[in-house]
Amino acid sequence: MIKKTIILATLLLALYGIEGNAQCKVTNNYFQAGEVLTYDLYFRWGITNTKAGTSSLRTTSTKYNGKDAYKMSLIANSSGLADKIYSLDDTLSTYTTKDLTPLAFQKLAHEKGDFTDEKMTYTYGSGGNVTVKTKRVKNGEVKFDETINASSCVYDMVSVVFYARTLDYSSMKKGDEKRVDFVSGKKKSYMIIEHQGIESITANDGKAYSCIKLVLSLSANVNKNAFDDRTEAMKVYITNDNNRIPVRLDSKLKRGSTRAILKGYKGTKHAVSAK
Numbered sequence: 382m383i384k385k386t387i388i389l390a391t392l393l394l395a396l397y398g399i400e401g402n403a404q405c406k407v408t409n410n411y412f413q414a415g416e417v418l419t420y421d422l423y424f425r426w427g428i429t430n431t432k433a434g435t436s437s438l439r440t441t442s443t444k445y446n447g448k449d450a451y452k453m454s455l456i457a458n459s460s461g462l463a464d465k466i467y468s469l470d471d472t473l474s475t476y477t478t479k480d481l482t483p484l485a486f487q488k489l490a491h492e493k494g495d496f497t498d499e500k501m502t503y504t505y506g507s508g509g510n511v512t513v514k515t516k517r518v519k520n521g522e523v524k525f526d527e528t529i530n531a532s533s534c535v536y537d538m539v540s541v542v543f544y545a546r547t548l549d550y551s552s553m554k555k556g557d558e559k560r561v562d563f564v565s566g567k568k569k570s571y572m573i574i575e576h577q578g579i580e581s582i583t584a585n586d587g588k589a590y591s592c593i594k595l596v597l598s599l600s601a602n603v604n605k606n607a608f609d610d611r612t613e614a615m616k617v618y619i620t621n622d623n624n625r626i627p628v629r630l631d632s633k634l635k636r637g638s639t640r641a642i643l644k645g646y647k648g649t650k651h652a653v654s655a656k
Contacts, residue, residue: 415648546625588655592618
């Protein structure tokens with residue numbers, strides 16, 4: 382009898398785990414393993430834009446805990462004068478299932494002589510509940526080691542960009558938005574993905590791309606009408622085609638901002654539309 386109870390409990394836990402993962406599954410028709418996007422990186426102070434280095438966004442197939450997974454990596458390196466002012470050597474990686482359920486996130490950052498190793502792991506429970514274990518170590522010192530609970534899917538700085546690429550913008554109009562749970566550091570908030578219309582963006586490959594403009598903002602308030610506590614985190618311009626390639630990414634910093642502009646791509650799932 383005891384043995385049967387243990388077996389039953391194990392099966393129930395497995396089923397609940399599958400249920401939790403199932404609620405986060407996303408149909409991806411827009412990108413694939415082997416996609417490599419390269420960017421020129423700029424820093425902006427005041428009205429001055431300075432070439433600051435390069436960055437890339439790479440998608441590969443891998444294994445995570447023995448199962449097929451994606452690894453998406455955002456790599457940024459400073460160079461030239463910007464490297465002397467604010468040296469930057471960052472690698473941000475997220476692991477997801479093949480249907481884009483987040484599994485883990487890691488940030489390895491060498492900035493201004495400091496080294497930060499930040500990790501997040503996701504555990505899925507019953508009823509769509511998600512537990513996020515998040516830990517940051519800076520220069521060998523533990524800055525935090527926290528557990529965050531959520532009742533729906535949770536995204537990080539990299540996985541949220543890929544998630545945004547999969548939304549059905551054909552059914553959205555300017556001003557429409559999508560909200561998801563989001564963790565940065567040791568805090569859970571809401572990431573608001575707002576459709577801001579269509580714009581033409583000229584990339585550093587000399588081509589003009591018709592792009593969907595997205596404004597990504599953070600909010601601690603679940604109320605959809607609460608605009609006062611929104612903090613803009615990023616503007617992302619993705620191609621208005623079947624690839625949804627990020628052509629330009631503008632991010633705010635404590636001082637100034639950064640801009641990444643597409644200069645090359647390979648391994649896209651579909652032909653790219655550009656002029």
